[in-house]
Amino acid sequence: MTQVAVFLLLFSLGLVTLWAAQRRLIYFPFGDVPPPAEVGLSRAESVALTTDDGLTLSGWFVPAAAPATGVTVIIFNGNGGNRAQRAPLAARLAERGIASLLLDYRGYGANPGRPSEDGLASDARAARRYVAGRADVDPDRIVYFGESLGTGVAVRLATEQRSFALILRSPYTSLLDVGRHHYPFLPVGLLLRDTFPSLDQIRLINCPLLVIAAEHDGIVPTEQSERVYAAAAPPKRLLLVEDVDHNDYELLAGPRVIAAILEFLRGLT
Numbered sequence: 356m357t358q359v360a361v362f363l364l365l366f367s368l369g370l371v372t373l374w375a376a377q378r379r380l381i382y383f384p385f386g387d388v389p390p391p392a393e394v395g396l397s398r399a400e401s402v403a404l405t406t407d408d409g410l411t412l413s414g415w416f417v418p419a420a421a422p423a424t425g426v427t428v429i430i431f432n433g434n435g436g437n438r439a440q441r442a443p444l445a446a447r448l449a450e451r452g453i454a455s456l457l458l459d460y461r462g463y464g465a466n467p468g469r470p471s472e473d474g475l476a477s478d479a480r481a482a483r484r485y486v487a488g489r490a491d492v493d494p495d496r497i498v499y500f501g502e503s504l505g506t507g508v509a510v511r512l513a514t515e516q517r518s519f520a521l522i523l524r525s526p527y528t529s530l531l532d533v534g535r536h537h538y539p540f541l542p543v544g545l546l547l548r549d550t551f552p553s554l555d556q557i558r559l560i561n562c563p564l565l566v567i568a569a570e571h572d573g574i575v576p577t578e579q580s581e582r583v584y585a586a587a588a589p590p591k592r593l594l595l596v597e598d599v600d601h602n603d604y605e606l607l608a609g610p611r612v613i614a615a616i617l618e619f620l621r622g623l624t
Contacts, residue, residue: 381504381530381549382470383435384463391415394442398449399457404485406461406477410468414438414458414482417445418491424452426519426620428498429482431475431505431512437464441502443608451617454492455500458482472507472549479512498522498620503575503601504530506583507551513560520563520623522616525575525601526583528554536576557587564591565619567612574601592619 391399399415406412415438419426428448430441438457445455460478461468468474487494499518501509506526513521527533530551534543557564564587568580577595584593594615599605606612 433503
């Protein structure tokens with residue numbers, strides 16, 4: 356009985372520790388951001404935007420090269436790194452006439468604040484507000500692009516403010532489902548505060564949708580991306596990319612992904 360009691364005590368303490376530190380296990384921000392020219396974005400403009408709760412966030416606005424399509428993409432990052440890691444995507448889009456905003460969430464890229472589900476939602480609203488207010492942006496042709504964790508951010512924003520189109524790379528049904536997949540031995544449902552319920556929210560969205568996923572993803576199960584796609588209203592497209600994993604360059608800015616984005620957007624113009 357003593358051994359059982361000790362085990363239960365240690366297990367309970369472990370759960371309390373996980374609950375208290377869970378956001379450090381979800382969000383992995385990098386602080387130092389190099390000048391945009393060092394990551395191939397010589398035409399990028401450093402920008403600042405203000406959230407509803409008074410934080411000032413830094414980002415880069417990357418203008419389109421001529422001939423411009425008139426489309427602007429807001430890129431919502433995954434859970435790791437900072438905007439510099441997404442520079443190849445912005446560069447490929449700019450080359451093809453598509454402007455973009457690369458934003459660091461609160462707590463990322465030396466921005467103030469600590470990331471959370473509601474906090475990132477506030478950051479997304481600020482990004483949408485900033486981009487729509489620019490004189491060189493058509494507010495009716497703003498696309499939300501979510502990557503991994505950022506798909507939950509993009510989906511939530513799309514339920515609040517309709518976008519011209521929605522692109523989701525490696526979307527998940529919910530962060531709760533991802534946690535249960537990787538940690539089936541833990542009571543994730545009792546511990547998790549940030550759940551990002553994308554499967555429930557995608558049903559509320561009626562803009563054109565492109566879902567991009569690895570055919571065999573080691574972090575976000577491909578089956579979850581397919582379920583998000585299946586639950587969404589048309590028009591929609593699904594691209595399953597073979598022979599790549601979640602963090603491979605091909606899913607960031609590889610030729611198959613860029614070609615699919617361009618074809619998708621051309622079909623809307």
